[in-house]
Amino acid sequence: MTSTPRAGIIGTGFMGAVHSRAVRAAGNTISAVAGRSQASAEAAAATFGARTAAESPEALIARDDVDVVHICTPNATHADLARKAIAAGKAVICEKPLATSIEDANDLTCLAEQAGVVAAVPFVYxxxxxxxxxxxxxxxxxxxxxxxxxxxxxxxxxxxxxxxxxxxxxxxxxxxxxxxxxxxxxxxxxxxxxxxxxxxxxxxxxxxxxxxxxxxxxxxxxxxxxxxxxxxxxxxxxxxxxxxxxxxxxxxxxxxxxxxxxxxxxxxxxxxxxxxxxxxxxxxxxxxxxxxxxxxxxxxxxxxxxxxPQGYQDSFNAFVADTYAAVQGQAPDGLPTFRDGLRAALLTDALVTSAAQESWQDVRGTDNPLELLKASSASERQK
Missing domain, CATH: 3.30.360.10 (Dihydrodipicolinate Reductase; domain 2)
Structure with missing residues (x-):
């Protein structure tokens, strides 16, 4: 990695644009953008101020000039892309929800912590x-x-x-x-x-x-x-x-x-x-x-x-700046991580279950993701 981490943004819509502005505000470079097609990536690269358009999300993750992967795609794609970024040893900023299931959110939390990579979720408020x-x-x-x-x-x-x-x-x-x-x-x-x-x-x-x-x-x-x-x-x-x-x-x-x-x-x-x-x-x-x-x-x-007044983009800029500071070895107070993304998945699951069953539901904690993963796997096997 260079002294200044370089970004790769997957996703060419509204959130991709928000991420791109925050990266630039933090004084960092956007090496590449990837989208659903080469045409959309090329258009976004020009708008976002990126150096180039990658031919696919996987190609972007594999690039040597990408140190931090920003995942700004539809929710159902988050888990697969985050796994690939972690496996490549890249830092990750993944839009929330981190995943659409507790199992995936928990797995990503464990993988990121085991790999020792910075993995953040934009709880920017x-x-x-x-x-x-x-x-x-x-x-x-x-x-x-x-x-x-x-x-x-x-x-x-x-x-x-x-x-x-x-x-x-x-x-x-x-x-x-x-x-x-x-x-x-x-x-x-x-x-x-x-x-x-x-x-x-x-x-x-x-x-x-x-x-x-x-x-x-x-x-x-x-x-x-x-x-x-x-x-x-x-x-x-x-x-x-x-x-x-x-x-x-x-x-x-x-x-x-x-x-x-x-x-x-x-x-x-x-x-x-x-x-x-x-x-x-x-x-x-x-x-x-x-x-x-x-x-x-x-x-x-x-x-x-x-x-x-400082608004939403200012808060997003501060979040990205703190994430990049963490990539460089600092420890900013209050940086939301994949563990916080897992917390959101647990709350969402409890809400959906409570609404369906019309009953109070306990919300599990995130103190031990590995144990949570075992409990979730056992529950799935019993179904």
């Missing part, structure tokens, strides 16, 4: 300065005892039965869409910020449209447009979450309130330039900036003065 500020303040005890953790993640890009995308197809996107796509972001953010882990959930999934128009015909939909869930944590808190991709007017509203006995902390991703702190005798909206945030975590990621 961790990288908002306001989120890091909330995390540091909660860790210091400013909230008191956290007892109620609640929020929502609402979008509207599928508000209309004629709106569709490959994610709607469970064969490509997985058994869960709304929760598996965005709900896991909220759960990761809650667990990262509070230090609590969800241990049990009760979930209900729903659809605004039972059919969606594809190619001029209406087809039945198996995946959910929205989900609601109750949960309990390992530190005695309870909580709730509402997730929707069909909430008109809500473009990307990830909102949380983490309520403690002394203070509550609230954040809205559509207005990322403030952190709300509530107390019984007062409340305040702290503007985000290196001069106004008090914690080391908050100030580290606040790169602009107050009044100049």
């Amino acid at each position: 961790r990288f908002y300065p306001a989120v890091r500020e909330a995390r540091d303040r909660i860790t210091s005890g400013e909230a008191g005892r956290l007892w109620l953790l609640h929020g929502s993640y609402l979008q509207d890009w599928l508000a209309g039965e004629d709106e569709t995308i490959w994610r709607v197809d469970s064969k490509l996107g997985g058994a869960s869409r709304a929760f598996g796509d965005i709900g896991v972001h909220w759960c990761d953010l809650m667990e990262f910020t509070t230090g609590h882990q969800i241990t049990r959930i009760m979930a209900k999934t729903s659809r605004a449209y039972e059919q969606r128009e594809t190619g001029g015909t209406l087809s039945s939909v198996a995946t959910e447009d929205g989900a609601t869930l109750l949960f309990e944590t390992d530190k005695g808190a309870t909580g709730s979450l509402v997730v929707s991709q069909v909430s008109p007017g809500r473009k990307n509203r990830l909102w949380f309130s983490f309520d403690g006995t002394e203070a509550s902390f609230s954040f809205n991703q559509e207005r990322p330039d403030t952190l709300h702190i509530g107390r019984t005798d007062s409340s305040s909206n702290i503007p985000v900036g290196p001069q106004t945030l008090s914690s080391p975590g908050g100030r580290r990621y606040a790169i602009l003065p107050p009044g100049h």
Whole structure:
């Protein structure tokens, strides 16, 4: 590897473009891009600022001038591509979900850890300065005892039965869409910020449209447009979450309130330039900036003065910069790894099972992926 890691991006759509901007912002080179066809790869290479287009994902992974493989393809392809990248000794950034099954997510986690390669999943909402500020303040005890953790993640890009995308197809996107796509972001953010882990959930999934128009015909939909869930944590808190991709007017509203006995902390991703702190005798909206945030975590990621909001791409840039720092031997705090991707797979599986059985479901931990893999294999053999 050169002193500056070089990227290879598999996937030519929206997320591939987001990754490409983050790589360039971190001062790194995009050696190659691969897509579904040579033509799409060549077009993306020009747009992404890559040196060349690879003839296939496998050819990109094999290149000597690619040190970090970015996987930005439909969900069902993640596991196979990540396995190949790990086998080639490459660092990997794999879009979530890491895999569409617990078994694959667990296997990838084990393989990456055994190979000793940096393997990250873009839970990028961790990288908002306001989120890091909330995390540091909660860790210091400013909230008191956290007892109620609640929020929502609402979008509207599928508000209309004629709106569709490959994610709607469970064969490509997985058994869960709304929760598996965005709900896991909220759960990761809650667990990262509070230090609590969800241990049990009760979930209900729903659809605004039972059919969606594809190619001029209406087809039945198996995946959910929205989900609601109750949960309990390992530190005695309870909580709730509402997730929707069909909430008109809500473009990307990830909102949380983490309520403690002394203070509550609230954040809205559509207005990322403030952190709300509530107390019984007062409340305040702290503007985000290196001069106004008090914690080391908050100030580290606040790169602009107050009044100049940092958004999604900025957070993605920070995530990629930290991942590349890890590739170079550093240990950035809070970098989301394949183990966090496995955690998301476990939460998604519990949600799908809870909704189907209309019952509370335990959420397994990720402390020992090898043991989890054995348990999953034994369960499959018994079916």
